[in-house]
Amino acid sequence: MYAHCMFKERLQILLSTEQRRRLEGEARRRDASVASLVREAIDARFGGVTADERLRAVTGIALMTGRFLPPDELDRVGEEERANALDQLLRDAAR
Amino acid sequence: MFFVDTNVIVYAAVPCSYRDPCLEILEAIGRGDAAGRTSTAVLEEVWWIELSGRAGDLGGLAERAYTIFSPLLPVTDDAFRHALSLPAPSLGPLDRVHVGTCHTHGIEVVVSADAGFDGVRGVRRVDPNDDRARRRLLGSRPE
Numbered sequence: 001m002y003a004h005c006m007f008k009e010r011l012q013i014l015l016s017t018e019q020r021r022r023l024e025g026e027a028r029r030r031d032a033s034v035a036s037l038v039r040e041a042i043d044a045r046f047g048g049v050t051a052d053e054r055l056r057a058v059t060g061i062a063l064m065t066g067r068f069l070p071p072d073e074l075d076r077v078g079e080e081e082r083a084n085a086l087d088q089l090l091r092d093a094a095r
Numbered sequence: 096m097f098f099v100d101t102n103v104i105v106y107a108a109v110p111c112s113y114r115d116p117c118l119e120i121l122e123a124i125g126r127g128d129a130a131g132r133t134s135t136a137v138l139e140e141v142w143w144i145e146l147s148g149r150a151g152d153l154g155g156l157a158e159r160a161y162t163i164f165s166p167l168l169p170v171t172d173d174a175f176r177h178a179l180s181l182p183a184p185s186l187g188p189l190d191r192v193h194v195g196t197c198h199t200h201g202i203e204v205v206v207s208a209d210a211g212f213d214g215v216r217g218v219r220r221v222d223p224n225d226d227r228a229r230r231r232l233l234g235s236r237p238e
Contacts, residue, residue, distance in 0.1 A: 044166050049162055049165050051126060053162055054125035054126075054163045055122065056162075057160070057162035058118065058159075060155065060159045061107050061159050062107070062108075062118050064108035064153060064156065065109075065110060065151065065152065066105065066150045066151035066152060067149075067150050068110070068111040068150075069150050071210075071211075072209070074102050074150065075189070075190070077143070077144050077147050077149050078144055079187065081144070081147045
């Protein structure tokens with residue numbers, strides 16, 4: 001992911017002993033550098049979506065014209081659709 | 096920080112009394128003025144509802160919601176364990192997972208039109224149509 005990036009910004013931060021232990025443990029587990037994990041965490045937490053993109057998404061939702069279902073029925077739709085997908089999977093597997 | 100339930104996202108896309116308050120919530124989050132988060136489990140539920148067609152034409156809703164809420168809260172081992180141990184007969188498995196996710200991430204408020212969350216240990220529900228509670232919530236800044 002970072003193969004073609006130039007890292008020019010240096011940032012010095014203080015961590016707790018526990019945070020450092022966790023970070024180094026994860027780096028060892030993945031055979032990765034601590035720095036690459038910090039960069040990954042920054043991208044995951046403060047991802048690349050801008051406020052403009054988020055607001056455009058809200059505008060898109062505001063233009064939609066769905067049909068109202070009460071909360072318990074919405075729950076049921078989600079559950080039934082998942083159950084139907086599972087049934088289909090089992091039917092396909094049985095063939 | 097507060098947790099945004101599935102119905103808030105769906106009702107923002109549906110002509111109903113919840114629509115304007117739900118859009119207000121999504122807008123505040125999109126602008127970065129409110130610390131609302133949601134999870135992978137919520138967006139999966141939104142996606143199933145969208146694909147079912149049973150709540151009308153909601154094509155693209157899950158993708159737009161993802162844009163608003165990314166990065167999503169993960170459903171972790173700890174969240175699932177909490178969901179399993181929750182004494183909440185009014186909630187189905189998925190809503191329990193949402194409560195577990197709140198617990199894991201230190202979130203105490205769930206914004207939802209679903210009264211099933213009322214009285215559940217560890218979370219307080221804010222109804223999107225409760226103007227006073229909603230405005231108080233939207234005054235909260237992202238951490």
